[in-house]
Amino acid sequence: MATPKFVKEHNAKHMIHPMTHQAPLQDKNRPKIVSQGEGVYITDVDGNKMVDGVGGLWNVNVGYNRPEIKQAIMDQLDKIHYSSLFGTMTNEPAIELSHKLAQMAAPEGMKRTFFSSGGSDAIETALRLARVYWKSVGQKDRYKFISLKGGYHGTHFGGASINGNTIYRRNFEPMLPGCFHVQNPYLYRNPYGITDHEELGEVCAKVLEEEILFQGPDTVAAFIAEPVQGAGGLIVPPANYWPRIREICTKYDVLLVSDEVVTGFGRTGTMFGARTWGVKPDMMTFAKGINSGYVPLGATMINEKIEKGLLENEDTFGMIMHGYTYSGHPVACAAAIPNLEIVENEDIPANSAVRGEYFYNKLAPFIDRFKSIGDVRGKGLMLGIEMVADKETKAPQDPAFGQQIAAIAQKEGAMVRASGHKIILSPPLTINNEEIDVIVNALDVAFSELDR
Ligand SMILES: Cc1ncc(COP(=O)(O)O)c(C=O)c1O
Incomplete structure (x- = not known):
């Protein structure tokens, strides 16, 4: 068993961390090495226990150490740990999960699932299915993608090309041709x-329409x-936005892809983000x-229109x-089934809505209390605090300020x-509310200390 000293030293020496500069990680005391999780709590290798305000990476929705999910994983490992989905091969957990997803997303009109290993894969798949669909139905010029400024769609070249933040693109340019970005609300x-x-x-819906017309709808x-834009900074659209973009996409026969990698399964207070907006x-x-x-695990679902286009085409375009290789990995799919049962049986979306409102109401007064907080916003349990150096000009705070806030919050028991x-x-x-209070109090201490 590796000691805390060993893991700190070897992390500094051998690891490349995603989404960060590597230099500060050479200091072996900087990285937070998490070793245990239970419910909403995580504990690091030094024994510090914190409420996980990040939820892993907005993914540990039903909490850590759920016996039902661990058992399903063990049961599947006892049967067979791997089987492919290529060609005509398939496996039971993937089939069961595709059926469950089709039931859950039936109100959104979803029919079939293409499995993968994460959000970037799911987005890559969506982009590819969109292109193969249009080729399949004979509209071979329809290859362009439009997305929102501020959007985050993962880190494969396709997803990164539709990402709407320079920071995720700049060091990897040139990106995929045919990707265009419009103003987010x-x-x-x-x-x-x-x-x-x-x-x-x-106005933003109109901007999308103008861009479609400018590009040529065909x-x-x-x-x-x-x-709800997540990594781009918790940008919640108004209630009219998604219904309007649905109308516009329908008008010009543009496919509408809802990236539910974060919002899926209750995060915004309804089962899916699209359901939040009735689309x-x-x-x-x-x-x-x-x-x-x-x-x-990742998944891309398609509706009947796309299914029809793909199934009915008899030439190679279909x-x-x-x-x-890991499309429909049996262990990953087996883990999803009890997870989704928990989401339904414990009405996780409802808890997200109620606790999200409680959380927001606790944080909103921070705007008046702290001069470094310009805005607090969110939907369900997806919340953000926007920090400014000057409230009048809205000049953004130095990123180092946020790092210091997070470091103090950790000491106060909240990640x-x-x-x-x-x-x-x-x-x-x-x-629950008491656990939310731990995060709120930790942030209160941090902003009280640094907001000068
Ligand atoms: C909306 C959205 N799409 C796609 C992704 C990419 O997912 P992954 O990191 O699992 O590849 C993310 C990741 O945070 C995301 O927030």
Whole structure:
């Protein structure tokens, strides 16, 4: 068994950490090495126990150490740990899970699932299925993708090309051709000076329509967006936005892809983000909450329109020459089934809605109390704090400030995620009010100390 000293030293020497500069990680006291989880709590190798305000990485939705999920994994390992889905091969847990997902997402019109190993895979699959669909139905010029500024769709070249934040693209350019970005409905900062949310929703929907017309509707394959933008900084659209973009996509026959990697399975307070806005997309992408991160898993669902286009085509354009060795991994799929039963039986979306409101109401007064907080916003248990250096100009806070806030919060017993000038909060959806209070108090201590 590795000692705390061993893991600290070897992390510094041998690991490359995602999404960060490597230099500070050479200091063996910097990384937080988490070794245990129970419910909403995590414990590091030094024995510090914290409420996990990040929920793993917005994926541990039903909490840590759930016996039902561990048992399902063990049972599957006893049967067979791996079997492929390529060609005509298949396996029982993947079939059972595709059936369960089709039932759960029936109100959104979803019929079939393509499995993968995570959110980036699910997005890559959605982009590829969109292109193969249009080729399949004879509209071979429809290859372009439109997405939102501020959007995050993972880190494969396809997903990164539709990402709407420079930081995720810049060091990897040039990106995939044919990807275009339009304004997101970001009320706190928008280029139009609009302060009414619904008005902004209408204007941003119009901007999408103009971009489709500018590109030529017969060249646009799909519009892809998150129902609530997550990594881009918790941008909650107004209620009119998604219904309007659905109308526009329908008008120009552009596929609407709802990236539900974060919002799927209750995060926004309803089962799916698209349901929060009362919209039926053409495709939905899932990962994270599908099995709460017990084993890597991603899924891309399609509706009947796409199913028909793919099934009815008899030439090679109907071929889906795309897939992963771990598509439909039996252990990952087996873990998802009890996870989704917990989501339904414990009405996890309802808990997310109620606790999310409690959490928001506790954090909203921070805007008046702290001069470094410009905005607090969120939907369900997906919340964000936007930090500013100056409230008048809204100049963003130095990212180092957020790192310091997170470090103090950890000492106070709460893990929170600092991302640029935003603090992102996405705890397990099983959290209760007392556990939320731990996070709120930790942030209160941190801002009280640093907000000078
Ligand atoms: C909305 C969204 N899409 C896709 C992804 C990529 O998922 P993964 O990190 O599992 O590849 C993420 C990751 O956070 C995400 O937030």
